[in-house]
Amino acid sequence: MSKLDEKVALYKKFMDDRNFRSNTDLLKAVTKGLGPSIYKADAETVSGSDPKELETVKKNYLIKKLGLKDSAELDAAIAEVMERIGKSERKKYRAVVYYMLMKKFDKESVYGF
Numbered sequence: 001m002s003k004l005d006e007k008v009a010l011y012k013k014f015m016d017d018r019n020f021r022s023n024t025d026l027l028k029a030v031t032k033g034l035g036p037s038i039y040k041a042d043a044e045t046v047s048g049s050d051p052k053e054l055e056t057v058k059k060n061y062l063i064k065k066l067g068l069k070d071s072a073e074l075d076a077a078i079a080e081v082m083e084r085i086g087k088s089e090r091k092k093y094r095a096v097v098y099y100m101l102m103k104k105f106d107k108e109s110v111y112g113f
Contacts, residue, residue, distance in 0.1 A: 007039075011093050011096050030099045038094070046093075048087060066107045085097070
């Protein structure tokens with residue numbers, strides 16, 4: 001099993017344990033899109049309480065990658081995903097957060113699905 005496949009399995013288990021539905025192939029595409037950052041402990045997760053981090057998610061992922069327009073709806077979606085994962089959950093995996101946001105905005109086409 002490759003390192004990428006190990007990470008995808010970890011994220012899939014994280015989602016399954018919380019009853020979040022996911023498509024493994026699509027999760028793998030999102031994870032692969034994150035590149036080497038998934039292998040760095042700090043970059044692999046999103047701090048749900050850091051406004052700068054949440055702004056980065058919005059600008060770099062929702063606006064640049066998914067092509068969405070900046071709006072209050074984007075901030076609300078990020079807050080909703082953080083709430084669903086759980087404020088007390090320390091490991092908010094970036095791949096899972098991005099996957100959930102991508103699904104929320106029906107942007108599977110960005111990954112060829």
